[in-house]
Amino acid sequence: MLSFESDYIQGAHPAILQRLVETNMEVVSGYGKDPYCDSAKEKIRTACECPDADIWFLVGGTQTNQAVISGMLKTYEGVVAAETGHVNVHEAGAIEYSGHKVLGIPQQDGKIAAEDLEQYLRDFYQDGSYDHMVFPGMVYISHPTEYGTLYTEKELQDISAICRSYKIPLFLDGARLGYGLVSHQTDVTLPMIAKYCDVFYIGGTKVGALCGEAVVFTKNNAPKHFLTIIKQRGALLAKGRLLGIQFDTLFTDNLYMQISRHAIDMAERLKEIIKENGYKFYLESPTNQQFVILENEQLKKLEEQVAVGFWEKADEDHTVVRFATSWATDCQEIEKLRDLFSSGFVKGGLSSR
Amino acid sequence: MLSFESDYIQGAHPAILQRLVETNMEVVSGYGKDPYCDSAKEKIRTACECPDADIWFLVGGTQTNQAVISGMLKTYEGVVAAETGHVNVHEAGAIEYSGHKVLGIPQQDGKIAAEDLEQYLRDFYQDGSYDHMVFPGMVYISHPTEYGTLYTEKELQDISAICRSYKIPLFLDGARLGYGLVSHQTDVTLPMIAKYCDVFYIGGTKVGALCGEAVVFTKNNAPKHFLTIIKQRGALLAKGRLLGIQFDTLFTDNLYMQISRHAIDMAERLKEIIKENGYKFYLESPTNQQFVILENEQLKKLEEQVAVGFWEKADEDHTVVRFATSWATDCQEIEKLRDLFSSGFVKGGLSSR
Amino acid sequence: MLSFESDYIQGAHPAILQRLVETNMEVVSGYGKDPYCDSAKEKIRTACECPDADIWFLVGGTQTNQAVISGMLKTYEGVVAAETGHVNVHEAGAIEYSGHKVLGIPQQDGKIAAEDLEQYLRDFYQDGSYDHMVFPGMVYISHPTEYGTLYTEKELQDISAICRSYKIPLFLDGARLGYGLVSHQTDVTLPMIAKYCDVFYIGGTKVGALCGEAVVFTKNNAPKHFLTIIKQRGALLAKGRLLGIQFDTLFTDNLYMQISRHAIDMAERLKEIIKENGYKFYLESPTNQQFVILENEQLKKLEEQVAVGFWEKADEDHTVVRFATSWATDCQEIEKLRDLFSSGFVKGGLSSR
Amino acid sequence: MLSFESDYIQGAHPAILQRLVETNMEVVSGYGKDPYCDSAKEKIRTACECPDADIWFLVGGTQTNQAVISGMLKTYEGVVAAETGHVNVHEAGAIEYSGHKVLGIPQQDGKIAAEDLEQYLRDFYQDGSYDHMVFPGMVYISHPTEYGTLYTEKELQDISAICRSYKIPLFLDGARLGYGLVSHQTDVTLPMIAKYCDVFYIGGTKVGALCGEAVVFTKNNAPKHFLTIIKQRGALLAKGRLLGIQFDTLFTDNLYMQISRHAIDMAERLKEIIKENGYKFYLESPTNQQFVILENEQLKKLEEQVAVGFWEKADEDHTVVRFATSWATDCQEIEKLRDLFSSGFVKGGLSSR
Structure with a gap:
């Protein structure tokens, strides 16, 4: 997980x-x-x-x-x-x-x-x-x-x-x-x-x-x-x-700065992956928290393998979730997420709001 | 006054x-x-x-x-x-x-x-x-x-x-x-x-x-x-x-009801007078408080002879004021207000918002 | 009463x-x-x-x-x-x-x-x-x-x-x-x-x-x-x-001073009466509140005709009560209290603490 | 120290x-x-x-x-x-x-x-x-x-x-x-x-x-x-x-119990030492905090080599101090305290209250 x-x-x-x-x-x-x-x-x-x-x-x-x-x-x-x-x-x-x-x-x-x-x-x-x-x-x-x-x-x-x-x-x-x-x-x-x-x-x-x-x-x-x-x-x-x-x-x-930088590097890579896979951001965040709008069905699927933070309901069919990185985020985990997305497991990203 | x-x-x-x-x-x-x-x-x-x-x-x-x-x-x-x-x-x-x-x-x-x-x-x-x-x-x-x-x-x-x-x-x-x-x-x-x-x-x-x-x-x-x-x-x-x-x-x-009724009667008469003189209400109030939008110049003039409650600024040139009646409002005072308005003292009512 | x-x-x-x-x-x-x-x-x-x-x-x-x-x-x-x-x-x-x-x-x-x-x-x-x-x-x-x-x-x-x-x-x-x-x-x-x-x-x-x-x-x-x-x-x-x-x-x-003085005059008279009848004060008060120690039996009797303030229990058998005068105290009431005490209705005062 | x-x-x-x-x-x-x-x-x-x-x-x-x-x-x-x-x-x-x-x-x-x-x-x-x-x-x-x-x-x-x-x-x-x-x-x-x-x-x-x-x-x-x-x-x-x-x-x-027991063992040894040296306890404590009455002069001397907790002044010439042991108290430290007392460094214990 x-x-x-x-x-x-x-x-x-x-x-x-x-x-x-x-x-x-x-x-x-x-x-x-x-x-x-x-x-x-x-x-x-x-x-x-x-x-x-x-x-x-x-x-x-x-x-x-x-x-x-x-x-x-x-x-x-x-x-x-x-x-x-x-x-x-x-x-x-x-x-x-x-x-x-x-x-x-x-x-x-x-x-x-x-x-x-x-x-x-x-x-x-x-x-x-x-x-x-x-x-x-x-x-x-x-x-x-x-x-x-x-x-x-x-x-x-x-x-x-x-x-x-x-x-x-x-x-x-x-x-x-x-x-x-x-x-x-x-x-x-x-x-x-x-x-x-x-x-x-x-x-x-x-x-x-x-x-x-x-x-x-x-x-x-x-x-x-x-x-x-x-x-x-x-x-x-x-x-x-x-x-x-x-x-x-x-x-x-x-x-303090050095470990913060790692989190930001991880967040930037995460953003790339999310964008590449066509998911939509709730807003543009330049730090370690990334807010993404997912279809409820996508989220359900995602949560089988990835824990993310529930943020709020976007509308009846969509949910805003938070992906957070930190000083401790393992870059291999980020790549695993990429693999997961590109495997089509979560289904193609095409959320809209 | x-x-x-x-x-x-x-x-x-x-x-x-x-x-x-x-x-x-x-x-x-x-x-x-x-x-x-x-x-x-x-x-x-x-x-x-x-x-x-x-x-x-x-x-x-x-x-x-x-x-x-x-x-x-x-x-x-x-x-x-x-x-x-x-x-x-x-x-x-x-x-x-x-x-x-x-x-x-x-x-x-x-x-x-x-x-x-x-x-x-x-x-x-x-x-x-x-x-x-x-x-x-x-x-x-x-x-x-x-x-x-x-x-x-x-x-x-x-x-x-x-x-x-x-x-x-x-x-x-x-x-x-x-x-x-x-x-x-x-x-x-x-x-x-x-x-x-x-x-x-x-x-x-x-x-x-x-x-x-x-x-x-x-x-x-x-x-x-x-x-x-x-x-x-x-x-x-x-x-x-x-x-x-x-x-x-x-x-x-x-x-309690009887004296409240007097206030409402006075408020209804007040509303008539305000309407007759072309002033604009901030909203439609069915009780003893009436909110009226006045031009700042009108208000300045009015306040020389009538005390009203400042409510809020409507915009740069207009102000919302409150006229309140009560169990104690004298109907002669209401008519004096009418006279004042109709005398043109406050200037014709044509506020807009 | x-x-x-x-x-x-x-x-x-x-x-x-x-x-x-x-x-x-x-x-x-x-x-x-x-x-x-x-x-x-x-x-x-x-x-x-x-x-x-x-x-x-x-x-x-x-x-x-x-x-x-x-x-x-x-x-x-x-x-x-x-x-x-x-x-x-x-x-x-x-x-x-x-x-x-x-x-x-x-x-x-x-x-x-x-x-x-x-x-x-x-x-x-x-x-x-x-x-x-x-x-x-x-x-x-x-x-x-x-x-x-x-x-x-x-x-x-x-x-x-x-x-x-x-x-x-x-x-x-x-x-x-x-x-x-x-x-x-x-x-x-x-x-x-x-x-x-x-x-x-x-x-x-x-x-x-x-x-x-x-x-x-x-x-x-x-x-x-x-x-x-x-x-x-x-x-x-x-x-x-x-x-x-x-x-x-x-x-x-x-x-303010004048009506306060009346209360004090009444309190001084009250003190005399209480002393004369042998009741004991809880403490010496120079103002309008007088604290008196009564036997519980005396208090019970007293309360049939006089309202006083309960203060605290002195011991198992005695209670401290408060007699208060005020600007409104009627001097005739004070004298009625005297009569009541001297009639023996409350029983002779001999409280101790 | x-x-x-x-x-x-x-x-x-x-x-x-x-x-x-x-x-x-x-x-x-x-x-x-x-x-x-x-x-x-x-x-x-x-x-x-x-x-x-x-x-x-x-x-x-x-x-x-x-x-x-x-x-x-x-x-x-x-x-x-x-x-x-x-x-x-x-x-x-x-x-x-x-x-x-x-x-x-x-x-x-x-x-x-x-x-x-x-x-x-x-x-x-x-x-x-x-x-x-x-x-x-x-x-x-x-x-x-x-x-x-x-x-x-x-x-x-x-x-x-x-x-x-x-x-x-x-x-x-x-x-x-x-x-x-x-x-x-x-x-x-x-x-x-x-x-x-x-x-x-x-x-x-x-x-x-x-x-x-x-x-x-x-x-x-x-x-x-x-x-x-x-x-x-x-x-x-x-x-x-x-x-x-x-x-x-x-x-x-x-x-939890085991490390608590160590503190109590240390406290019991401390009590013995304090008693042996004639110092007076403020009260009898069965746990890890020991309250001792010292002459102010004794305390001054003691504090050159031992940190204790100030508790309260007993009187003009005496102070109550606290000796605390804990799960971490080193038994060698206790014995060093004994040596210090018996060396006469703090002066003979004969406090009274």
Whole structure:
């Protein structure tokens, strides 16, 4: 059985496990006060060209979004996000659970446009009863988005400028950041993200770690007592070393970028194969997630031999599925998929939407 | 200066004040355990033809929505509402503050369609990752809506049937319920509302009371320990008599309906005048709120002599304003408005959108 | 039946009702933006000798505590209060519902001692793991306390000084403030309270109003967007005039103090009668609430003719009950109580504890 | 430098790391739907003799307490716990952050007495205004407690019986459960805990895992949609295998008990050494945490060569410190400590309290 179900179906990059084994019996303090956390932070600061960044390690993405957003907002503020944003749809209401509204705005392929953001903010303050409404207190974007798409530097810059003119922070969810940074179709670098965002996180879980996300406050703007905020949300790891060692490894010798690149190479090959076989993409994605429209019958057949992620129904007869590659994708598996397609097993691709 | 700014610009119906004065020095228990609350509840049960209804008095609308919704939902549930619903837009995030997401769905003139609701619920449970999403745990509608529009009996019945098939309660926000019940264009009665809804409230604040809303749990389905739930949300009045006496008066000799009818009569006359003068309605409202599109210049002129409610910008040159009548609207004021319009003071009506 | 059950068993002072009637048909804006609120605020500023005070009107005590405390605290902070404080015991967890811990400290007759407060704060910051604990972010005291007792000026001053040295605000719950200010045994005035506290509220509900509490931020320190904070907690009254008119009346011609004085006079007479008849006080209260220890048999007998408030069981055979006077207490009722006691109906007083 | 600072200063038991390495490249589903989670659950059910137990894996202790407590309580309920309970003191208000009060009751050495619990519950329902108070909705105990002490079977049984008579669940926090189960002074087994408690968790983080706690709902009583509840609190791990593999290893060949036993053996030897050298215990602990009272001067000297945990100040001149052993404690380190003490380096032990 082949699997392109997601980018979290395998363990950790072997270099990480090796470091965990090597350092296992060393005695270090808990709660993130260990030398591995310190070292990882220093390496991330260097990679971001952001020497004063304040960096924290958390365990997972939803947790990170919840801690950062609820830690930075005032009670009367909400977070502006794409209608399709992960915080708005797939976090089981974690933001609302912390008391804050997600203020959904229009999106295109998972991205918000600077103009739409500006209009939203301008309209808000022109509304006669805006003090009966939730104040926009932060802007959340994901990069890559939930649809695998990427912002350009210009787009980031524009969004950032609007946030600054309204004095609200820009937060970038980088659950799959590595795959975005090494995409063949991006002009955005890690230092740019550190420059344009007030806070962002570098995803570990989906990019080679067992778990872990590194939150980077780029303007020395971490909320006061952020450790206590993390603890209060149940997100503080006693053995903080688990996160420190993983990120220290990922940011040694450029490993994070290098393994991300493998995933992108695999995704590009996958795209070729899908195109060659005439299947239709739901949208054009330059990263490790590829969304394909299949006839329900094709999907049924495919699933006998290949695990893919169900995304959504396209219409009565078609389904959107996700093929994901990762740092761990085996190139032989990709070729097996090609063989499968060309064998006619799934039937000729001619989906339309 | 004439004022059609809102339906809460004057005090209470004089009969209410008179009862407050008459009963003022009587000694009764606090927290709603007084004979006036009991009597008011009994009269409301009769008016609703719902002898087993469990009834509670709260102070204001947002408070009532917050207490009912957060009191009935499980932590992992949200409330489905029109995108334009009061709970979604104009309650400063009170529902999210209580930990729950408002799940906005499409609307037309403030109303949700049974089909859209059904599709939303069906799609939810067909989504492969619905357990990572907020469960729809209740449906909220307002009647009249925020735009003054009304559901028909058939529409209520259909929405109710969908809620029952999905086993989630239907909650009707009746902040202006009186004005809906006596509209010239409605086939919906109070007993019908009690029949189709699991819980609803009868608005007092905007229909003749100083403050107060009566929540009716129609199926003996008030959350356990609802008094404590109310107290915990800061919504329990020590002198509960203030609410009991008001509702007892409003539901004596049909006063609630009678004063609502006056508001509707005034609104109908207002509509005639607006039409006669060629102004354009933003939408057709059968209740006490009338939304009119004015040229910005017209509005500027009008506001020199008439207070109206700003609603929203229609476009660069036009604005939507609200004219509201109430139980207290003076018919002479309406005629003064007519004189003003016909005097050409505001300039001929020829707005378009 | 005589009743000393509480100080909220009757309506409002007649002067308030009269003003409500007189102003009833006047057209004013909603949500506290009316001339009566403005006028009431100005009079309160004068009474407090605090010309820059920022003043807000809310409906009830628990609501006020919840809005003020949750509006001022950071998420990682709690409020320090006497173990017996109203916020800690009798508000159904309203503070915790808003996400904050009440940090209970020892008390004597409802009061906290400056020394105990200081020790609590000092110990907190000396604890090696204080960043795993709830930060003390505010101090809450009630005056009069839940037991009717009062702080002296010196005590207030000391507590205030500690708060300032730790840079946390001091909040005084004055649900029954009037009765404290005119007690025969106090040296504390309203301007002193404004001076020593960062925020406090002047209770209306229990001192002559139908409902309403006036929150005074004494140092121009209201949380930003406090109107939205109030709205979000369901605590914003559409007809704000109801609160404005009441407080405007209470602070005209010294009415608030004058009617409080009546309650204290009645309480002093009540104390004499209770003493004369040999009943024992649970504690010495200088305000309108008197706590008396009765044998259960005596209580049973008493309750046939007099309503009192159950407070707590003293032991198997004795109960603590509360006799409350108010602005509305009839002096003839007090004398009837005396007659009842001296008739031997309740049996001779000889409770012990 | 020797370290007895805590039981989370080293990584994971080597067998765990080995299994992580062995299974690393296997493809499994995320979010706990993998065969290792299934297998671990089955082994835990067997160890608990509780074939129907519903088992969930979470990452850390505070997170687990928050998810279980907030997932099971109604909004108007709080959790009863020892004043010294971890949820009441050292979780940064995580329970209150989720909206619930921790109802502290008296304790002795970290334990609550059945009598005190019963009295608390009885008094609550006898209070005339209990519907203005937080309802006790659950009882929380820790075993071992925060002071290393243990309940006897009889004590657990009595507490359990009270909970059942009041129809509220009993929740046992077993962050260090292993060390309790193999103590030389316990009569409590894992099946007993499953029998007496409605829910409990088996701590992994402090007993050999990198992270992870296994929550056991013993009566098929997990809250509905608990996965969504976990997700909403940011506590759902994408790579659930990380927890499944660890617990599967810990519950294979009795590893969990075996490594716990080592920690207890080390603790018993440590106790001997401390006693031999005349130091005074703060209390008698039968588990892996030993609390010792040192003169401040002694402590200062000791800390030059040995890391211990600061617990609290005993008085001006003395400090309580914690010595913790774990599955990873090296017996040579214990003997080095003995040498250090007997060398007179720390000065003769003669602390008093």
